[in-house]
Amino acid sequence: QVTLVESGGGLVQAGGSLRLSCAASGRTFSAMGWFRQAPGKEREFVAAVSWSGRITHYADFVKGRFTISRDNAKNTMYLQMNSLNTEDTAVYYCAAETSVVGVPVRSAAFGSWGQGTQVTVSS
Numbered sequence: 001q002v003t004l005v006e007s008g009g010g011l012v013q014a015g016g017s018l019r020l021s022c023a024a025s026g027r028t029f030s031a032m033g034w035f036r037q038a039p040g041k042e043r044e045f046v047a048a049v050s051w052s053g054r055i056t057h058y059a060d061f062v063k064g065r066f067t068i069s070r071d072n073a074k075n076t077m078y079l080q081m082n083s084l085n086t087e088d089t090a091v092y093y094c095a096a097e098t099s100v101v102g103v104p105v106r107s108a109a110f111g112s113w114g115q116g117t118q119v120t121v122s123s
């Protein structure tokens with residue numbers, strides 16, 4: 001059974017930091033990524049990483065602030081979020097795919113999803 005479990009969300013003041021984790025089990029994933037969905041908005045791509053960790057993609061709005069990484073020995077992916085602002089408030093979802101070419105940025109390319117973790121940034 002494939003499961004993705006996010007953790008690390010919470011309430012933080014603007015300018016603060018959070019580190020999200022996504023623990024995977026059931027199989028080894030080639031590409032993994034983070035998406036987010038704010039109230040009343042569509043789910044949007046945040047960042048993605050290849051199996052090796054050497055290839056990463058970021059949405060423009062997080063470049064320089066967020067860092068995606070993974071530890072394959074622990075089958076866990078991370079998202080270090082710095083300089084958070086109120087627009088980062090959303091439910092953050094972990095996504096993963098076992099067989100994919102490159103590092104996708106579209107949600108349709110990922111077959112496995114976590115339940116999400118809430119990130120709230122206060123002003």
